[in-house]
Amino acid sequence: MTDLPIGANAPLDGPSVSVLVDLPGGAEIAVTALQIYPGGKVRGDGDMCFYGQPRISGGAVTLTQGASPRFDIDLARVPGDVEKIVLTATVEGGKTFGQLGDVSIDAGPHSLTIPVHGRSEVALILAEIYKRNGAWKIRNVGQGFNGGLAQLATHFGVEIADDDGSAAPPPSAPPSPSAPPTPAPPPSVKLSKVNLTKTEKTVSLKKADGKFGKIRVNLNWNQRVQKKSLFGMSRSAGLDLDLGAFVELSDGNRDVVQALGNSFGSFWAEPYVSLLGDDRTGAITDGEWLEINGDAWATIRRVLIYAFIYEGAPNWRETDGVVRVYVPDQPEIEVAMNEYGSNKGMCAVAELSNEGGQIKVERKVDFFGGHKDMDRAYGWGFSWKAGRK
Amino acid sequence: MALSLSKGGNISLSKTDPGLEKILIGLGWSERATSGADCDLDASVFMVGETGKVRSDRDFIFYRQLTSPDGSVVHTGDNRTGEGDGDDEAIEVDLDKAPADVQKLVVTVTIHEAEKNGLNFGMVSDAFIRVVNNETGTEVVRYALPEDYGVETAMEFGEVHHHSGEWKFRAIGQGYSGGLMAMCQRYGINATA
Numbered sequence: 044m045t046d047l048p049i050g051a052n053a054p055l056d057g058p059s060v061s062v063l064v065d066l067p068g069g070a071e072i073a074v075t076a077l078q079i080y081p082g083g084k085v086r087g088d089g090d091m092c093f094y095g096q097p098r099i100s101g102g103a104v105t106l107t108q109g110a111s112p113r114f115d116i117d118l119a120r121v122p123g124d125v126e127k128i129v130l131t132a133t134v135e136g137g138k139t140f141g142q143l144g145d146v147s148i149d150a151g152p153h154s155l156t157i158p159v160h161g162r163s164e165v166a167l168i169l170a171e172i173y174k175r176n177g178a179w180k181i182r183n184v185g186q187g188f189n190g191g192l193a194q195l196a197t198h199f200g201v202e203i204a205d206d207d208g209s210a211a212p213p214p215s216a217p218p219s220p221s222a223p224p225t226p227a228p229p230p231s232v233k234l235s236k237v238n239l240t241k242t243e244k245t246v247s248l249k250k251a252d253g254k255f256g257k258i259r260v261n262l263n264w265n266q267r268v269q270k271k272s273l274f275g276m277s278r279s280a281g282l283d284l285d286l287g288a289f290v291e292l293s294d295g296n297r298d299v300v301q302a303l304g305n306s307f308g309s310f311w312a313e314p315y316v317s318l319l320g321d322d323r324t325g326a327i328t329d330g331e332w333l334e335i336n337g338d339a340w341a342t343i344r345r346v347l348i349y350a351f352i353y354e355g356a357p358n359w360r361e362t363d364g365v366v367r368v369y370v371p372d373q374p375e376i377e378v379a380m381n382e383y384g385s386n387k388g389m390c391a392v393a394e395l396s397n398e399g400g401q402i403k404v405e406r407k408v409d410f411f412g413g414h415k416d417m418d419r420a421y422g423w424g425f426s427w428k429a430g431r432k
Numbered sequence: 433m434a435l436s437l438s439k440g441g442n443i444s445l446s447k448t449d450p451g452l453e454k455i456l457i458g459l460g461w462s463e464r465a466t467s468g469a470d471c472d473l474d475a476s477v478f479m480v481g482e483t484g485k486v487r488s489d490r491d492f493i494f495y496r497q498l499t500s501p502d503g504s505v506v507h508t509g510d511n512r513t514g515e516g517d518g519d520d521e522a523i524e525v526d527l528d529k530a531p532a533d534v535q536k537l538v539v540t541v542t543i544h545e546a547e548k549n550g551l552n553f554g555m556v557s558d559a560f561i562r563v564v565n566n567e568t569g570t571e572v573v574r575y576a577l578p579e580d581y582g583v584e585t586a587m588e589f590g591e592v593h594h595h596s597g598e599w600k601f602r603a604i605g606q607g608y609s610g611g612l613m614a615m616c617q618r619y620g621i622n623a624t625a
Binding site: 050051163 | 466467468550553578579580
């Protein structure tokens with residue numbers, strides 16, 4: 044067994060490697076593997092293998108928890124543009140690695156020891172597995188950040204919500220193991236997809252009989268807030284994003300469908316739009332759903348879909364909200380709300396309008412101070428009073 | 433477009449840029465972003481004669497002796513960090529003034545107090561050496577060091593040598609342990625810590 048001191052590297056033989064991380068006792072330590080691309084950053088959630096998401100890249104990188112957590116990396120199956128995989132460890136509970144014992148790593152024939160005596164880092168880059176001239180190598184990095192997770196995350200381009208902006212937020216205890224945060228489900232296979240953008244604002248959906256079936260509208264957000272807690276940081280003050288709709292029928296009747304005011308609507312009767320439950324915490328990872336009865340589309344004139352921040356700071360960029368419209372037998376339509384840093388709490392996302400029996404979907408992404416402003420801007424003419432759920 | 437060399441590569445500066453007299457040897461690197469002791473890298477030049485050693489201790493140009501006695505080699509000091517072209521340190525050489533019995537100028541970069549602070553070249557990335565025509569500002573050649581070093585604390589980046597009446601540049605990229613002291617021993621400087 045070769046011993047690699049900090050800074051040293053050695054080739055990895057074979058198509059896969061198991062990395063056993065021997066952690067010192069005395070504190071909770073969370074380990075994470077990050078897939079890093081050219082430029083030194085991750086690309087998204089899917090690049091992070093940790094206790095809340097122990098399997099990434101279709102199982103090319105997996106984490107098995109235990110007293111000594113183990114990463115199994117199938118090097119041949121790691122995405123081709125991944126430049127390196129860094130293995131990190133973060134101490135919870137306000138401690139530093141210097142207060143604990145050494146960290147050591149076994150990777151096949153290589154043994155890596157990271158002496159930590161007298162050191163003040165809270166987050167460590169333990170090792171990196173990197174590609175060099177087409178072959179994989181492992182390096183004992185053994186360096187870290189006094190500023191802990193926040194600095195580590197910044198270094199690798201992991202975006203986490205950091206409300207207080209302090210350089211060294213003390214990490215809170217991780218969520219109890221019995222209730223790990225549910226990772227977002229893997230995306231289902233999508234053959235086609237329409238992204239409505241500032242330049243491509245509309246799409247028309249046609250169906251000969253004018254019956255569109257069950258149209259489902261999803262609002263999802265909160266990924267970064269989840270990520271933050273996954274990393275063992277405190278969750279930001281509850282951010283509650285609500286999905287709602289203004290509905291106008293062909294007879295001129297208008298209705299509001301939203302959780303606020305308990306106006307959940309109805310799928311089978313007017314307004315043929317109904318809101319399913321209300322995700323107050325974001326813990327339900329697939330967000331909020333509206334259903335529109337597409338078989339009754341002939342009686343609907345227009346539906347304005349909006350999202351509003353019921354609780355929490357209005358920062359749409361951080362909220363990272365996405366509305367997706369699923370119409371049976373039609374491409375999925377996606378509208379992202381993350382491109383503006385508007386400080387207004389309400390966002391008109393998209394409008395579905397009846398044009399000769401077809402559905403015209405138009406991206407709005409306009410921000411308003413509240414229902415009244417939005418109402419006025421689009422000429423709906425509701426009367427408004429404040430309400431609570 | 434300047435030439436890029438790989439490890440061990442050689443070019444004739446005189447042929448690539450005829451009329452080249454004054455050069456700037458620019459050196460750059462990214463220090464670690466992590467916490468802990470500063471990773472302080474120092475560039476030095478050893479003016480080496482035919483024996484492979486310096487003629488005297490005065491042929492060692494480094495942070496405490498920035499200019500050679502003949503004025504042909506001038507270390508510009510530590511104050512060029514990150515400006516424009518990205519050289520962290522630079523050495524100016526007047527090739528015409530270089531003494532005839534100096535065969536090569538070996539450019540090294542060493543990590544200050546590496547062992548004491550547990551530092552090595554495994555923690556340094558994006559290292560390069562380049563030769564610029566100091567009169568026109570044109571880059572003549574560049575060598576990006578591979579990011580595959582480990583526990584080395586001293587590194588020969590490259591050398592400018594005199595051969596059959598022309599000046600050549602060679603990309604070296606060879607690491608050593610022992611820091612600047614080891615480099616001094618290698619080239620015959622009688623140094624003490």
